[in-house]
Amino acid sequence: AQKVTQAQTEISVVEKEDVTLDCVYETRDTTYYLFWYKQPPSGELVFLIRRNSFDEQNEISGRYSWNFQKSTSSFNFTITASQVVDSAVYFCALSEAGRRALTFGSGTRLQVQP
Amino acid sequence: EPEVTQTPSHQVTQMGQEVILRCVPISNHLYFYWYRQILGQKVEFLVSFYNNEISEKSEIFDDQFSVERPDGSNFTLKIRSTKLEDSAMYFCASRTSGNSYNEQFFGPGTRLTVL
Numbered sequence: 604a605q606k607v608t609q610a611q612t613e614i615s616v617v618e619k620e621d622v623t624l625d626c627v628y629e630t631r632d633t634t635y636y637l638f639w640y641k642q643p644p645s646g647e648l649v650f651l652i653r654r655n656s657f658d659e660q661n662e663i664s665g666r667y668s669w670n671f672q673k674s675t676s677s678f679n680f681t682i683t684a685s686q687v688v689d690s691a692v693y694f695c696a697l698s699e700a701g702r703r704a705l706t707f708g709s710g711t712r713l714q715v716q717p
Numbered sequence: 718e719p720e721v722t723q724t725p726s727h728q729v730t731q732m733g734q735e736v737i738l739r740c741v742p743i744s745n746h747l748y749f750y751w752y753r754q755i756l757g758q759k760v761e762f763l764v765s766f767y768n769n770e771i772s773e774k775s776e777i778f779d780d781q782f783s784v785e786r787p788d789g790s791n792f793t794l795k796i797r798s799t800k801l802e803d804s805a806m807y808f809c810a811s812r813t814s815g816n817s818y819n820e821q822f823f824g825p826g827t828r829l830t831v832l
Contacts, residue, residue: 638820648760648808648823694760703748703812704762704773705821 605630607697609708616685617716624680624711626695632656634700637671637678642692642710651693654678685715719743721824723809729830730799738794738827740809749792750810750821751784753777760808766792799831 606629616622628637639651652662654671662669666683682689692712696705722741730736742749751763764774766784783795792811796803806828810821 640823645825646806646828647825648810650820650822653820696760704750704765704775705752705760706762707760709759 605632605635605697605699605706607695607706607708609693609695609711611711612709613712613714615714615716618687619684620715621681621683622685622713622715624682624693624695624713626678626680626708628676628678628695628697630697630699632699636698636700638696638698638705639669639678639680640694640696640707642694644691648694651680682713685713687715687717689713690715721809721811721822723807723824723827725827726825727828727830729832732801732831733798736796736799736829738796738807738809738829740792740794740824741790742792742809742811743813743822744790746811746813746822748772748812748814748821749784749786750812751794752808752810752823753805754808754826755802755805763794796829799829801831804829804831 608627635656637654641649641651652669659671668681670679692710694710695708698705724739728736749766752760753763754760762775764778764784765772781797785793806826808826809824812819812821
């Protein structure tokens with residue numbers, strides 16, 4: 604069975620600090636897909652990034668970067684120079700190849716103080 | 718940019734009443750989903766739907782729940798006899814193909830309050 608663990612329930616940082624959100628996953632499949640979604644205070648779920656299990660290349664998009672390590676089953680998300688607008692709940696999610704539903708972690712609430 | 722829409726944004730109902738939550742997925746998408754999020758908790762999968770039938774459902778999706786695509790655009794979730802514990806945000810999502818690599822696009826959600 605698949606599982607996603609986000610051990611950090613809430614993180615509070617001051618603007619311009621870097622912050623890393625941790626995600627650890629469990630799956631028996633060799634082919635799977637990992638995602639990050641952002642849920643701002645308005646409540647919608649916004650897609651940020653996806654990764655497949657065969658692509659361990661890290662990715663950077665502006666202030667966001669993702670570190671995927673199969674050896675530790677982790678898919679961590681770093682925000683560089685955080686801003687108040689980054690305040691949200693961030694969810695890591697997993698989808699196995701044969702099962703199209705997303706399994707979400709419990710989310711990490713990020714508060715960026717001005 | 719195309720988006721998933723959901724109506725209503727907020728539904729208040731009495732325990733035991735039936736509710737229908739409506740979603741309009743993105744027009745060329747073929748796979749449709751319902752998820753729910755109890756306040757402050759994680760997002761949980763309910764059901765997936767493809768080719769006019771349920772392709773997968775979770776243990777949450779019991780006989781009280783049903784889904785339907787009554788026409789070419791709407792995708793509905795019906796709860797026959799609501800319970801207090803059905804109070805949650807319900808998200809509809811759609812995806813273009815069966816490849817699990819493609820991201821699911823989520824609607825803004827319907828907040829269901831059962832009194």
